[in-house]
Amino acid sequence: MIEKLILTELKRCPFCGGNGKITTDGGGFRVCCEKCFASAQLSVDQEAATDTWNKRYHEWISTHDRFPEKGQQCLIYPVDGKPEVAHLEDGKFVFWDGFCIDANKISHWRPLPVLPEEVES
Numbered sequence: 001m002i003e004k005l006i007l008t009e010l011k012r013c014p015f016c017g018g019n020g021k022i023t024t025d026g027g028g029f030r031v032c033c034e035k036c037f038a039s040a041q042l043s044v045d046q047e048a049a050t051d052t053w054n055k056r057y058h059e060w061i062s063t064h065d066r067f068p069e070k071g072q073q074c075l076i077y078p079v080d081g082k083p084e085v086a087h088l089e090d091g092k093f094v095f096w097d098g099f100c101i102d103a104n105k106i107s108h109w110r111p112l113p114v115l116p117e118e119v120e121s
């Protein structure tokens with residue numbers, strides 16, 4: 001069986017507008033910007049790498065569209081507050097200090113940016 005791989009076009013770099021390029025890296029694929037070398041997370045194949053890059057991690061996602069994965073650290077934008085880092089747990093966003101806010105009080109969220117390669121996690 002021949003598998004047809006249809007690659008979606010890569011969007012431009014969200015930071016500098018440069019061209020994205022798929023690279024192989026540590027047994028996976030990732031898209032890097034040719035100009036500023038910003039890179040997306042490592043993915044299992046080229047298609048996933050393209051998806052990850054095109055997802056535009058810098059854009060706010062409305063909680064009307066979807067919520068983050070449970071436990072995923074993200075930046076949230078409360079309806080009446082300022083952005084803070086929190087993660088979703090049982091219908092509430094939990095902050096670093098354990099303080100919680102109802103998920104329906106959050107209008108938007110976005111995943112945290114990926115750390116640069118040289119930073120140890």
Ligand SMILES: [Zn+2]
Pocket residue numbers: 013014015016017018033034035036037038
């Ligand atoms: Zn760039």
